[in-house]
Amino acid sequence: MRIVIDMQGAQSSGSRHRGIGRYTLSFVAALVEAARDHEVLLVLNGQYPDTLKDIRDAFAQRLPASAIKVWFAAEPLGRYQPRGRELREQAKSIREAFISQLAPDLVLVTSLFEGHQDEVVVSVGHFRNIPTAVLLYDLIPLIYEERYLADPSVRSWYLEQLDYLKSADLLLAISESSRQEALQLLGCASDTVVNISSGGDDFFKPIELASSDYETLRSTYSIERDFVLYTGGIDFRKNIEGLIAAYARLPIAVREQFQLVVVCSLRDGEKQALRSVGNQCGLSEQDLILTGYVLDGDLLRLYNACTLFVFPSLHEGFGLPVLEAMMCGKAVIASNRSSLVEVTGRDDALFDPADIDGFSGLMRRALEDSGFRLSLEQHAMQHAKKFTWANTAASALDALIGLQQKHQKSVKALGNNTNQYRLAYVSPLSPARTGISDYSSELLPALAEHYQIDVVSITDDVDDPWVRQVGRLRSVEWFRQHRDQYDRVLYQFGNSAFHGYMFDLLSEIPGVVVLHDFYLSGVLSYLESHEQPLHSGSFLKALFHSHGYPALLDWWNVRDLVSVVRRYPCNFGVLQGALGTIVHDEYPFELAREWYGETATTNWYRIPHLRGATEMTGRVEARNRLGLPEGAFVVCCFGILAETKLNDRLLDAWLDSALARSEKVFLVFVGSCAGETYAQQLASHINASPARDRIQITGWVSDETFHDWLSAADMAVQLRARSLGETSGAVLHCLRAGLPTIVNAHGSFKNLESASVMMLDDAFTHDDLVRAMETLWQDPDLRSCLRGAALRAIREHHTPERCASLYQQALEASYRSPSNVVSSLVKKLAADCMSADDAKRQARALALNFPPPVRLRQIMLDVSGLVLQQRAQSETGFAPCLQQWLSDKPPPGWRVELVYYDTKLQEFRYARRLAASILGVMGACLRDEPVDGWDGDCLLLNVSGEAEPEALVPLESTGVHMLTARYEQDAVQIRPFPALHEHESIVLSAENWPTIGELLLQLSPVIDLDGQVSDCALMQ
Known part of the structure; x- marks a missing residue:
């Protein structure tokens, strides 16, 4: 199956460097490893360009670059945007449509409660109902409404996201505690919420600390003796005030032996507030150490150096710091609330955070009772082994597979009844x-x-x-x-x-x-x-x-x-x-x-050209109506007469055959001529023939007369040349009538059932056609065989009933296809009232996010310098080479475009007027429009150009291959952007200028062109 993962949990400013961001990266990495038999795509928000490279680098060894997709809102959605609500609703539709066009079997959202005051856009079922799973960390804001949802705007936003959570098909809870919250507070069905637990980063482990490590802790954080450690957030539910109070109730002798170290990012006001709490409890600055934010390396040292880790939180979704401390082999005590019970895994290591005396007593026991502390350390190492990202990913993957199977069954149960459409x-x-x-x-x-x-x-x-x-x-x-x-x-x-x-x-x-x-x-x-x-x-x-x-x-x-x-x-x-x-x-x-x-x-879908098995008019009655003599042998050619139908060659062959010399054989062209000149030529040739009385061009006839000729004919000849991809309805008329028919293997004719027609070579000769007509005329058994095979072919492949059934399948597949997403999205966005500027921005967003399902890949040449000069010639002498590239017919599936950076609009645009000037053609139909660049396109960026780095983000993020082109006198040096090695440079000389196909062949070892340029130079 194809799993599409929304990675905004690792991008947002509020989550990126906190627990949700760390959980997202670690969990998704493990899931990618576990899902090797499945396809995984990661979806990133382009409004966070500074995160794109980090996430790409994190998954570079796990996923191909093409598996990481970036979407863009029409414009920034920041808190102070005047029409933020309306724009955010539009962005939700764009995001879901972007995901939908990736054709996912299911979607996994790593963080749903994002986007109140930033650029994150997360929704479920806002635009398309795709099977969706959501990581559920906790419902803490709902449990503590008075604390978290007092602000009406925050409350409105949270409840809206909560509705999205309820509409998700599957919740992947990070603990059993969180799972129970969903069941009890949201009324979710038990089979829609799965506990996948969590894991810890292998980075956290027991290490031997050198004396220099202790000196670092002393000099950096003023830690001068053994210490009790807490790390986590500063939120009220973290209960740091309760921790300080419990520590303060330890005997003075214990406090003199152990400092309390609180590790968390603190603003100045928060730090002063905690100092004030400490002062009120009688603690000095040496008793209570407030480190502020620490780097991971120092955090690992602090875990390993502490005597006891304490986590007094009132409520947690999981409590990752507890697991990290246990993975380092440290004694851990924690509150007996929410998920901390299952993470700690030991009743005598738990305390009631509301009972400060009990809390302090357990802390004292752990510090003074070395045997108890040792047992906590041994328990920590064993219990922590249960929490691995591999286990979490395996549980999640099992649940996702179950969701897909459930969805497939429901789709199958609905069937394919379209009668109401x-x-x-x-x-x-x-x-x-x-x-x-x-x-x-x-x-x-x-x-x-x-x-x-x-x-x-x-x-x-x-x-x-x-x-x-x-x-x-x-x-x-x-x-x-x-x-x-x-x-x-x-x-x-x-x-x-x-x-x-x-x-x-x-x-x-x-x-x-x-x-x-x-x-x-x-x-x-x-x-x-x-x-x-x-x-x-x-x-x-x-x-x-x-x-x-x-x-x-x-x-x-x-x-x-x-x-x-x-x-x-x-x-x-x-x-x-x-x-x-x-x-x-x-x-x-x-x-x-x-x-x-x-x-x-x-x-694309292939549906045979239909022809109904209608009863043909009685042969005798038809011949009587047409005035044919008794015993006549009638050769017909049906359809409009034109040079491409080779009617003149049929006439010539018939006149040179034995058929023309028999008084009983007639040649009839049932149709009108497409051109007056061609009609005159045929008429002149017919009139000059001794058999002219047995040759007829009927002109346009009614349906009844057309079917009379089908009934009256003995054989048909239908030929084609210079086909423009059309399908011949006339030849199927012949097959439906059971007419023995001669065709040549040209265009669509070559795909006719071989037994149902007499097939000539595409490049048949005059004698070939004469021989075929004489053979068929003289061999009634052959005509009978062809008649039977033709009727069978019509019955088996071309009946209206069969074709209509195939039409239904093709229509439904097309409307389920990702290519239908954009039309639905345009309809939805058009329903919103937008100014002309809004419409332009939405149009650009659509172009950026949704490449056409059928498109030509572009090789784009940055000619900003030439555009700025407003002339086709440049001092480098490079313009003639551009003329050659523009004139070259590129390999199938490619096109060449000149582009330039518009410093005023701060975007790349097509330099089509310049291209017309270079080629010397009239360019009235050409416009310098914004560049649409998509996955697989190539941009040769002028290193001396004016492009701002920000202008490259949309192009690079959508998968455009970026290269630099240094234009020198009569030469161009091309390198990947950024170049990794000097040998990746390609030098093009004006004296030996390659074709576009040859250029792509030279580029293919340097950048991934998906194998679509092999032998392309030979296709010129």
Whole structure:
């Protein structure tokens, strides 16, 4: 399982250097060791940058660096923030969303009662209900309300955190005493609170003290004789006044032999107050030693040097100092309250802190009775062995595993019934002349078995039978206004003008995308050329966003929009905006990895293109309606005619085959031509043929006529070239009709069931096609075999019922996916009233905390000096090399960006206008926006730049690989930041400048690039 641990207990100013901070670090370290069969992620608060390195260093040998994640609130949440309450509520949502997108099986909170006056943000179930366990130290403020909760603001905050505690799924109590508090005061079920106890740091142990150690104690703390030791806090419940009073009642002879040493951090007023108590009890400054804060080394010496350790606390969650003293083999006496009974483990070592005489008497016995004291020391060494971090971690891990198993059972019990979910289905519908309209007509009735569906259409002129019958048709504007009524949204995306409105809609209302065409450049170019100014620059923006500077340069140099449209998919924005992506076969997977790298298909699902097993029209009746002569053998090609469908090659092959020489064989193209020029060429070729009377192009036909041709045909030929990732609905029509069909192994065709079609090579020859048609025409047994296999394939894989079931699985998996977190968070934050400045800060926080699930890794080049000069050329001669890097096509999954530090805004920004100037292209679609840097990106930092160290914290904390680049005359020296060894330096010469792929190969031994750049230089 994946355990995500909130580490703020080791970060906050109130806990970091106290018991909770020490417990957090020691416990989590032990849990990481115990959970080696599980994945552990640590989550840190970026508002405490001074703690990040210490915690990373503490776990460097236990966890990979990538297992430590840092989140950021939109802005500081300090005590005097005017809108602190509102901002803290927003920060709670951001934190829980950040954790949720890590896809945890469960979350462990190390300290819940934090955040009243600092930057800590802790909540449970504020945004997402994830199985959550919380470390429970104690409920002391609830027990002593009059002391701790007198301030109304403190009380309100504490009770709110207490509600979060009650909503947690599991409490890991640090003692049985704390466990009982939860059961009795909170009414928790016994199986939801587990005592995991505590451990002591191995640092605390018996040591031989040298004379120099005693001299150090004497000179530093004025300890001149044997002493009684207390260490802990100064809080009232620590009962230091009672300790002083009990010590003062010892006989003078005993006090003359033993000093009382109180070790705790004291402010001046607190120190004076304790001195006053001592004076009232008749104690001199030599009787009562107040050390103030001591370093760990001195604390170890004090434990080992003392004669007796006394802990008079009125209430403890555990009482770690008692255990530490026992681990050092010292005699220990403690109050008989709360957890101290179980930590001390010996009744005759306990006293009633309210009975000062009894307390003093036990102290005297321990000091004067050497036999009793020796037995306490022997007991201490043995009893302390029961408290180990390994035992604590093992108990905690068992409880966490139990929580996960319990959660899995509850999820399974709920099942996967989605019938009550409302689904917005966004798609063109009949009579729109697109195959996706037909597809939706077949899918909707089957999908309605799983969801309550409203269909969203850009037009109300819809004649789809199911929609007309059910009557739930919504306009796009109505959908925008009522988006919150829907649990699920499904977009049917294609590369035609019918889908133009979906781009903006998807950015506003995220959903699952069905990608019928991998390339979306066609519809984007259409929008730009036909619907200005609304979509002005939409194609160029998508081109740059998807493919970076090389594609923009290509467009600028070629100036042929058609060739660029066919060359680049321009679909990356849609892939990033989708909560999940559905495709119909493996070919789009191949294209996505080819263009965007191995991680591009996150949250992708394959659902076969559906075709219902509808009864075909009677063959004889269909032929009569179409006017075919008796005994005719009909070869059909279905779908729009275009160069990419190779209709001209089919015509040529048919004319050169024996089929054309038979008066009984007909060739019919059932569809219309996509281009006038291509139509004229085909018509001219047909008219010049002696067989022209047996060749027909039908043009666009009705559904009824289309199905008549399917029923009437004897075989089909469906060919493809220069596929843009589309799936052919026409070939599935042929298979559903049981038509023997010839295809070539191109694009999605190559993934068809091999037995169901006659498959030619992708690069088939003219003779190959002639031979295939003649073979199929002359072999009725082969046609029969293909017919049976085609019908079986449709029944087994392509029925609407099966596909609808797969749709439901994909939709639910997508909406459970971490990628759904951001859309839900945006919706929640948008509901709050925010100023424009607030909205900007929230947007930056979202960008910083939530990298898109599908993204390109960046190699960012700091060119602050060039930007400051406001010109593309620099005296170093480095700009031409930058031009080469910007022009290079990077390895799949990477992009190149120039960045600079803005001294006014104190942030890094993309230097896109400078990049356009260096390349000599028009950069109207480019903006110098704030840098989004995420895990795995690389930043080559200009060591002579203006960046403040604070500006690097967000980038470094999110996992950006930091390197320094020293620009010299015609050379660049690159080193990791900070460089550990001189040999890690990489020198790039302008005379032998590497490509981006070669640069990444050079960097990969120096910084961890997750193995994603192997052979990348060969991919150029």
